[in-house]
Structure formats: structure tokens, C-alpha cells
Amino acid sequence: MKYFSEITDFYKQNKPSELLEQFGSPLYVYNEDILRQRARQIKSLVDMPNFEVSYSIKANSNLHILKILKEEGLYADAMSDGEIFILEKAGYEKDDIFFVCNNVSAEEMRYAVDRGIMVSVDSLSQLDLYGRNFPKSKVSVRLNPGIGAGHHQKVVTGGKTTKFGINLEKIEDIFDISRKYNLKITGINQHIGSLFMSSTEYLRGVNELLQTALFFKDLEFIDFGGGFGIPYKKQEGQQPLELVQFGQDLKYILSQWQSENKRDIIFRCEPGRFVVAESSILLGKVYAKKNNYNKIFIGTDLGFSVLIRPAMYGSHHDIEVYRKNKLVKNKPFESVNITGNICESGDILVEERELPVINEEDIIGVMDAGAYGYSMSSNYNNRMRPAEVLIKSNGSVQLIRKRDTFEDLIKGF
Numbered sequence: 575m576k577y578f579s580e581i582t583d584f585y586k587q588n589k590p591s592e593l594l595e596q597f598g599s600p601l602y603v604y605n606e607d608i609l610r611q612r613a614r615q616i617k618s619l620v621d622m623p624n625f626e627v628s629y630s631i632k633a634n635s636n637l638h639i640l641k642i643l644k645e646e647g648l649y650a651d652a653m654s655d656g657e658i659f660i661l662e663k664a665g666y667e668k669d670d671i672f673f674v675c676n677n678v679s680a681e682e683m684r685y686a687v688d689r690g691i692m693v694s695v696d697s698l699s700q701l702d703l704y705g706r707n708f709p710k711s712k713v714s715v716r717l718n719p720g721i722g723a724g725h726h727q728k729v730v731t732g733g734k735t736t737k738f739g740i741n742l743e744k745i746e747d748i749f750d751i752s753r754k755y756n757l758k759i760t761g762i763n764q765h766i767g768s769l770f771m772s773s774t775e776y777l778r779g780v781n782e783l784l785q786t787a788l789f790f791k792d793l794e795f796i797d798f799g800g801g802f803g804i805p806y807k808k809q810e811g812q813q814p815l816e817l818v819q820f821g822q823d824l825k826y827i828l829s830q831w832q833s834e835n836k837r838d839i840i841f842r843c844e845p846g847r848f849v850v851a852e853s854s855i856l857l858g859k860v861y862a863k864k865n866n867y868n869k870i871f872i873g874t875d876l877g878f879s880v881l882i883r884p885a886m887y888g889s890h891h892d893i894e895v896y897r898k899n900k901l902v903k904n905k906p907f908e909s910v911n912i913t914g915n916i917c918e919s920g921d922i923l924v925e926e927r928e929l930p931v932i933n934e935e936d937i938i939g940v941m942d943a944g945a946y947g948y949s950m951s952s953n954y955n956n957r958m959r960p961a962e963v964l965i966k967s968n969g970s971v972q973l974i975r976k977r978d979t980f981e982d983l984i985k986g987f
């Protein structure tokens with residue numbers, strides 16, 4: 575069995591229990607080295623001067639993390655005016671940001687347009703709305719190539735059953751609307767879905783979009799979307815996405831297209847999860863253990879208000895158990911359900927998994943929690959969202975977001 579915290583020296587000289595004592599439980603703990611490594615890996619995916627990476631900040635939009643990723647040279651994609659706002663606070667400039675929105679008002683589009691940020695619209699009606707409000711300007715359109723991929727039906731965004739993008743058969747309508755308002759379509763983009771572990775579907779989507787690109791005469795960039803997976807089952811030996819071959823294949827396709835078509839274009843990808851997921855372990859405490867009709871329940875403070883992925887998608891996260899600051903690896907093992915403190919039976923973090931026997935006062939570490947962890951957390955049941963801390967490259971620990979307070983719960987009243 576592989577233990578992530580050991581392989582990576584995740585905690586450096588810091589101890590899980592000391593971190594919880596100092597910052598409260600539960601706690602998102604990030605490791606700066608891992609974050610920077612992943613940013614560098616994806617940035618060097620394709621060795622071409624016109625290949626860029628935009629980090630999709632919906633995965634994690636902590637201000638400090640955004641600043642580190644900017645230092646690493648990543649651009650960003652935003653999904654809402656709020657994401658644009660936070661990106662600006664983190665120092666991103668208009669040309670660093672791509673607004674890939676879905677079903678927004680003219681006012682929200684204006685928030686981006688006023689700042690000179692490129693907008694991608696994802697339906698004919700949104701294109702018309704954009705044209706009515708911002709005639710004679712540049713815009714990007716999100717296409718749906720009919721290809722989808724992803725770890726759960728809820729996160730497959732391309733294909734014939736999803737709400738995203740404009741079907742390829744509607745291209746003539748796109749041109750009609752853009753002529754009507756004198757719009758210049760300078761970008762096309764797509765995102766087939768989240769979390770693929772083999773590059774096949776992504777590359778198929780790339781080929782499809784490149785073919786479609788030939789119909790667009792004013793293109794300045796093509797964005798192929800994100801979805802790059804990470805191995806959530808490392809303890810079972812799951813291997814990472816094979817990036818070297820993937821990058822070479824992508825480079826081959828892009829350079830062929832470029833030389834055949836003699837077009838000067840920026841190519842982009844838009845990963846979220848890959849950049850941040852593995853940089854964080856979520857820590858929580860065990861407060862109860864019970865046996866209900868032969869099911870063992872481990873009761874923790876890791877409810878779905880803190881991490882919703884398992885409850886929402888049935889997602890797997892590897893678990894580590896710490897006792898007196900030591901990783902518990904030894905037998906005996908038992909099959910357990912790890913639950914949180916939310917008043918719903920669906921509040922399950924882990925279902926029937928063989929883990930070393932867990933006792934009250936043990937600490938639970940949830941691996942690979944950096945993507946869609948904090949960013950999907952909530953105040954459900956009036957629970958405080960946890961603090962986030964960063965273990966820096968020199969081993970020191972920085973509080974990068976305070977834990978909510980009771981005051982935060984009433985600040986809107």
C-alpha cells in the first residue's frame with residue numbers, strides 16, 4: 575500500500591495533530607512544492623511557443639494559491655464575475671483571463687467586457703445577447719463537438735445530452751448572428767468533461783475542434799478545455815495520466831494542423847483539477863464510533879459541508895489514519911463507513927472500506943482534496959467552513975484562509 579503523505583513528505587516537519595491544534599479541525603493543508611510541480615508539469619505539456627495553459631479556478635480559488643500559479647506563468651479561466659473579481663485581486667490582468675460563462679446576464683458579460691476580458695458565449699441566444707449589447711466587438715464561442723468524457727455523468731460536459739456549447743451543425747447560425755452584429759469570432763473553445771485518465775477522447779475532441787476551426791476565418795486562439803485526471807486510488811497503485819506521450823501526440827496534431835493551414839494561432843488547454851488536487855490533504859478528527867446493525871460508522875467532523883465530492887458523485891478519496899502523529903498502517907483492518915456531522919444519511923465520506931482499525935481521537939487525512947474541495951464547501955447546518963494552510967517550500971506554515979466565525983454566519987443580515 576502506498577501512503578501519499580510518506581511518498582511526498584507532505585507534512586515536512588509539521589505534524590497533523592499540531593496543525594489541527596493550531597488552526598482548528600477540520601483543516602485543508604496544502605503543500606507548495608507539489609502545487610508548483612504540477613503547474614510546471616502541465617505548463618510543459620506541449621513544447622510549442624504558442625501553447626498556453628489557463629488554470630480553471632473553479633477547482634480552487636484561494637487567493638494565495640492563485641498568486642503562486644500566476645508566478646508559475648499560468649493564465650486563468652473564470653466562470654463568473656466573482657471569479658474575475660478574485661483573479662484581479664490575485665494580480666491577474668485582463669489578457670490573462672478568459673471568461674467561459676454559461677447562461678449569464680448582459681450585466682455579467684459587461685463586467686468582463688468593461689475590463690477588456692475576452693468572453694466565450696455558449697449558446698446562440700447568448701451570442702445574440704452579446705451581439706445586441708456589444709456590437710462590433712470580438713467574442714469567442716464554446717462549441718460542443720458531440721464528444722464527452724468524465725468520471726461521473728454530472729461532470730461530462732461535451733456530448734449529446736449536456737447543456738454546454740453550440741452543436742457543430744449550428745455553425746451557419748453562428749455566422750448569421752455574428753454578421754448581424756458585426757462580431758468578430760476570434761476564439762473557439764470546448765471542454766468535453768472532467769477527469770479523464772487516458773488521452774484518447776481528449777485528442778479526438780482536439781481533432782474535431784481543429785477541423786471545425788477551418789470554418790472560422792478570424793481565429794486568434796483555440797482552447798481545448800480541461801479535464802486532465804489525477805489518480806485518486808494511489809493506495810491501490812493507480813498510475814498518473816501519462817503526460818509525456820500525451821504531450822507529444824498533442825504537439826504532433828497541432829504542428830501538423832499549423833503547417834497545413836499556415837495559420838498563426840494560440841493553442842490553449844484549461845485544466846483545474848490536475849493543478850491543485852494533489853497539493854492538499856484535508857484533516858479531520860474522529861469523535862465517535864458505533865456499530866449500527868453490523869455496519870461500523872466512524873463519526874468525524876468531515877461532513878459534506880467540508881468536502882462534498884463523495885456525497886455528490888460517489889467519489890473515492892484515499893484515506894490515511896494518524897494516531898499520536900504516526901501514520902497507522904498496521905493490521906488489524908476492518909471495513910468501515912466514515913461519516914460527517916451533517917444531518918443527512920447521505921453524509922458519507924467513505925463507504926465500506928477496509929482501513930486500519932480507527933478509534934476516537936484519531937486523525938483522518940483525506941488525500942487529493944485540493945480540487946473541488948474547499949471551493950464546493952458550504953455553511954450547511956451553519957457549520958463553519960474550515961481554515962486553509964500552506965506548507966511552504968521552506969517548511970514554514972502559512973494560514974492562507976481563516977476558518978469562518980459565528981460573525982460570518984450573520985454578516986448578510
Ligand code: LLP
Nearest residue numbers: 630765768769800801802844845846847946
Ligand atoms: N473548463 C471548463 C469550461 C470547465 O467547465 C471545467 C470544469 C474545467 C475547464 C476544468 O476541468 P478540470 O480540469 O478540473 O477537470 N466538481 C467536479 C468537477 C466539475 C468540473 C466542472 N468544470 C468534481 O469535483 O469532480
